[in-house]
Amino acid sequence: MSFQSARVRAPEFPRDAVWLNTGRPLSLRELRGQVVLLDFFTYGCINCQHVQPDLAALEHKYGDALAVIGVHSAKFAAERDPENVRQALLRHGITHPVVLDPDLRIWDSYAVRAWPTLALIDRSGYSVGAVSGEGKRDLLDTAIAHLLGDDPGVPQSPPPLAAAGADLQPLQPLSFPGKVLVAAGRLVVADSAHHRLVIADLHGSGATTVGSGARGDRDGDFEQAEFASPRGLALSADGQLLYVADTGNHRLRAVDLQARRVTTIAGTGLQHRGMGAVSGPARATALNSPWDLVRVGTALYIAMAGAHQIWLYDLLSDEVMSFAGIGAEACIGGPRTESAFAQPSGITGDGHRLWTVDAESSTVRWIDLATDTVGTVCGSEDLFDFGDRDGIGTEVRLQHPLGIAFDGRHLWVADSYNHRLKRVDPQTGACTTIVGTGQMGASDGERRTATFHEPGGIACGNGLIYVADTNNHRIRVFDPAVGTVATLDLPGLCAPGVCFPLDRRK
Numbered sequence: 001m002s003f004q005s006a007r008v009r010a011p012e013f014p015r016d017a018v019w020l021n022t023g024r025p026l027s028l029r030e031l032r033g034q035v036v037l038l039d040f041f042t043y044g045c046i047n048c049q050h051v052q053p054d055l056a057a058l059e060h061k062y063g064d065a066l067a068v069i070g071v072h073s074a075k076f077a078a079e080r081d082p083e084n085v086r087q088a089l090l091r092h093g094i095t096h097p098v099v100l101d102p103d104l105r106i107w108d109s110y111a112v113r114a115w116p117t118l119a120l121i122d123r124s125g126y127s128v129g130a131v132s133g134e135g136k137r138d139l140l141d142t143a144i145a146h147l148l149g150d151d152p153g154v155p156q157s158p159p160p161l162a163a164a165g166a167d168l169q170p171l172q173p174l175s176f177p178g179k180v181l182v183a184a185g186r187l188v189v190a191d192s193a194h195h196r197l198v199i200a201d202l203h204g205s206g207a208t209t210v211g212s213g214a215r216g217d218r219d220g221d222f223e224q225a226e227f228a229s230p231r232g233l234a235l236s237a238d239g240q241l242l243y244v245a246d247t248g249n250h251r252l253r254a255v256d257l258q259a260r261r262v263t264t265i266a267g268t269g270l271q272h273r274g275m276g277a278v279s280g281p282a283r284a285t286a287l288n289s290p291w292d293l294v295r296v297g298t299a300l301y302i303a304m305a306g307a308h309q310i311w312l313y314d315l316l317s318d319e320v321m322s323f324a325g326i327g328a329e330a331c332i333g334g335p336r337t338e339s340a341f342a343q344p345s346g347i348t349g350d351g352h353r354l355w356t357v358d359a360e361s362s363t364v365r366w367i368d369l370a371t372d373t374v375g376t377v378c379g380s381e382d383l384f385d386f387g388d389r390d391g392i393g394t395e396v397r398l399q400h401p402l403g404i405a406f407d408g409r410h411l412w413v414a415d416s417y418n419h420r421l422k423r424v425d426p427q428t429g430a431c432t433t434i435v436g437t438g439q440m441g442a443s444d445g446e447r448r449t450a451t452f453h454e455p456g457g458i459a460c461g462n463g464l465i466y467v468a469d470t471n472n473h474r475i476r477v478f479d480p481a482v483g484t485v486a487t488l489d490l491p492g493l494c495a496p497g498v499c500f501p502l503d504r505r506k
Contacts, residue, residue, distance in 0.1 A: 010036075010121040011109035013099055020086055022097040026069070028125055034067045035147045036121040037140065040101075040112045042075045043088035044359060044400050044417070046289055046305045046343050047134045048116040050271065052092060054137035058144065059096065065148055070098035073107040075115065076386060076400050078417035083440070084454065087471045091176045091193055122147050135273055173493040174198070177468040178247075179292060179403070180475060181233035182461030187488075188233050188242060189468065189475060190457070194496055195227045197244065197255065202462050204475070204490045210242075210255055210262065213496025217249045217269055225262035227253070231457075232292035232347075234300060243300055245290035252282075252290060252302070252313060252320075266313050266320050271306065275327030277337070282313060282320045292347045292403075294354065296369070303344040303356055310336075310344060310356065310367065324367050324374055331361040331381040332374075339374035341365065342383055346404040346457075348411070355411055355426060357401040362386040364404065364413060364424055364431075377411070378429040388418045388438055393429035398422070403458040403468070412465055414455040421458070421467065421478060435478055435485060442472045442487075450485035452476065 012028050019025050028036065039055060041048035055068050074080045080102035089098060101107055110119055110130070119130040120143055128147065131139060175193035182188075182202065189198040196211030209222070216226030228248025235242055242255040243265075251267030265282055272278065272286035279285070289306030300313040301323065309325035324336035325344075332340035342360035349355065354367040355377065363379030378396040380386070387397030403414030411424040413431075420436035434447060441451025455476075457468030465478040466488070475488040 007126045010125055010127040011106070014105055017106075018082055018100040020082070020089060020098045020100065021070075021095060026097055026099070028121065031067050031121075032125050033123055034065060035062070035123055035144055036067045036069060037144070038069050038071050038110070038119040038121065040071045040073050040107060040110070040115065040117040040119070042073060042079050042115050043085060043092070044076060044079060045115045049092060050134040050289070050306065051116045051118070051136075052094060054134075054140070055096070057137060058140060061141070062144060062148070066144060068096045070094065070096060071101050071106050072098050073101040073104050073112065073115070075384075076417050078399060078454075081440075084417075084471075087176075087454070091470070093193075120144070120147065135271075171495040171498055172473050173490055173495055174473045174475070175495070176470050176473065177457065177475065178229070178231040178470060179233055179245075179457035180459045180466050180468040181235065181242075182459040182466055183235040184239040186235075187466065187475075190230045190233060190244070192229045192231055192247075192470075195229065195248075196496065197227075197230060197233075197242070198490065198493060199242075199257075200490060200493075202464075204488045207490045207493040209493075209496075215248070217246075217251070219253075219263050220261065222260045222262070225253075232290060232303065234293040234295040236295070237297075243293055243295065245293050245302065247289050247291055247305075250287040250289060250306075252287070252293075252300070265318075275307075277322050278307075278311070279319065279321035282318050285320050287311070287320070291345045294347045294349045296349050296351055296354070301347055301349065301354055303347040305343045305345050305359070308341050308343060310341065310347070310354070329360060329383070331358060331363055331365075331376065331383065333365075333376060334374060336367060336372045336374050345402045346414070348404050348406045350406055350408075353426070355404055355406065357398075357404045357413060359400045359402055359416075362398040362400060364398075364401070364411065366426065377426055378424055378431045386417075388415070388420070388433075390422075390432050392431070396429070396431040398431075402454075402456040405458045405460045405465070407460040407465075412458050412460060414458040414467065416454045416456055416470075419452045419454065421452070421455070421465065434480075440471070442469070442474065444476075444485050444487055447478065447483045447485060450476075450478075 114132040178192035179190040200207040218226040232245030244253040267287040272288040291305035292303040298315045302311040312323040325341045330340035342358045344356040345359040346357040364377040389397040399417035402416040440453040443451045453471035456470040467476040
């Protein structure tokens with residue numbers, strides 16, 4: 001990070017700005033005496049999510065000498081809603097103060113041009129430099145140490161930044177479930193913010209959990225194993241192994257359902273950085289936020305959201321490799337090794353084709369396994385062209401879809417930021433809204449009046465559509481035959497460490 005040669009007073013926060021994770025608005029004036037680190041982010045951006053562990057490490061190292069302030073500068077329309085942002089902070093465990101910047105006023109005042117951008121302000125309130133992109137922890141650490149110099153002290157009474165008990169998530173049986181799988185008569189839920197899996201029958205009965213519920217990175221039996229924000233799920237051909245995208249640990253895990261044991265099968269625990277082709281032994285090759293999985297024969301295809309690529313784990317050779325996409329964040333078709341994806345966050349297939357949802361381009365994509373080509377089923381190919389419009393092909397507008405499933409004829413899409421379920425004809429690209437009003441909510445009932453809140457996962461099975469209704473902390477079930485939505489009960493399921501079932505409807 002290069003420091004600015006001219007001293008420029010850091011622009012103050014707007015007086016009418018909305019703040020989260022703090023009991024009152026903050027000002028740069030009251031933070032003088034501390035180094036201030038501004039994190040310009042938008043909550044759906046995977047690169048912005050990758051910055052959060054670095055910020056936590058710096059906060060821990062420097063304590064009150066450093067004030068970290070998130071500046072949420074929204075990209076998508078849904079990201080301008082304070083409640084959606086509040087839910088995202090809870091989902092990602094962000095506890096430092098965040099100022100909302102829906103109209104990009106703060107963004108413009110600091111001349112920011114990309115997500116994420118980290119800007120430093122010295123102890124006298126002057127801007128000293130900024131850097132964009134992820135993976136900048138060491139650079140920021142050096143710059144902060146330089147600004148503190150030989151006197152890391154802070155004012156005797158630094159202003160409290162976070163209000164006690166602010167924006168806490170109440171305990172409940174599920175916490176921000178990210179994905180759901182229906183296979184071999186089982187329902188499997190990635191209980192992402194509880195860092196565990198839940199396995200039940202298709203009616204929700206007999207629920208058992210995999211993982212201690214503590215965020216961590218540990219193999220072992222069902223009670224001892226630890227995950228970090230697990231999401232994508234797939235089942236082996238014999239139904240005995242459950243494959244898991246352990247997103248926060250940048251690993252793939254295998255759950256032996258008979259031996260009741262969890263084992264790491266791919267990833268080093270470190271985040272892969274860089275672009276281009278990758279291949280190597282599975283447990284010696286770093287991954288980058290694997291978000292979803294689908295098994296086709298002996299190949300496990302991975303929606304590698306952090307790398308903006310589709311990867312492949314070969315179950316026979318125990319090798320992992322990039323499969324489609326050059327690693328640039330874009331929506332480009334053509335030969336799979338020359339194509340580009342934009343944060344692929346859901347993947348499904350029929351044995352001949354794969355389909356993905358690209359969250360940042362708001363599109364449904366296809367990969368033909370016979371011709372090794374990539375194309376777009378529906379949606380605009382412009383990363384900033386999104387909305388909520390049915391139609392055919394490029395007429396369609398989605399908004400940050402995260403989930404996709406194939407019922408044998410149609411694709412079902414969790415159009416997450418539009419709070420809807422949509423059905424897509426993979427042959428014609430025709431997209432039709434089937435369920436949801438477009439407003440956030442948690443209402444069951446008739447499909448046109450039922451509501452969701454950023455559903456992130458979807459699965460087809462038993463003639464039904466199962467939905468991980470992420471921000472509602474529920475599994476919802478849509479019955480296409482009768483056109484109604486119901487909340488699935490999971491009797492006996494408790495939050496980790498809680499010895500009695502909680503009523504999720506409260």
